[in-house]
Amino acid sequence: MSNINDTLKRINELAAKKKSGQELTSEELAEKKELYKIYLEFIKGQITDTLDRVExxxxxxxxxxxxxxxxxxxxxxxxxxxxxxxxxx
Structure with a gap:
């Protein structure tokens, strides 16, 4: 994924597919797991950056x-x- 917005867009697409009652393929499940990992690392980075500026x-x-x-x-x-x-x- 090129940026976090693309990552979130794809996460939401997969979530919408699952919510609609369709089964996710094993490839999609693996992709979803990797996307969540990317997203969590992004969030951790934002928190770390914020805390580094705290005094x-x-x-x-x-x-x-x-x-x-x-x-x-x-x-x-x-x-x-x-x-x-x-x-x-």
Whole structure:
């Protein structure tokens, strides 16, 4: 398929055929499975792209941090607390 719109169009064609009571051939079933795989990868890519642009903003300092960096910082703080035998809640 050349783009996601063509993929969705074909998915809908196969769904309409099935909904009309016609059986999908084994080739069509395999095609449908592959089309859904392409579609899901597209959606995952969109979600990843969106999340890559998300930033946490510290309300006190206004410092902006990417979620991955924020999680790394939290992990480092937790490791430090564990090494110092502090209670972690």
């Amino acid at each position: 946490f903003v510290d309300p006190d300092t206004g410092e902006r941090t990417a979620p991955k960096r924020a999680l790394e910082n939290l992990a480092k703080e937790a490791d430090k607390d564990i090494k110092e035998h502090k209670d972690i809640h």
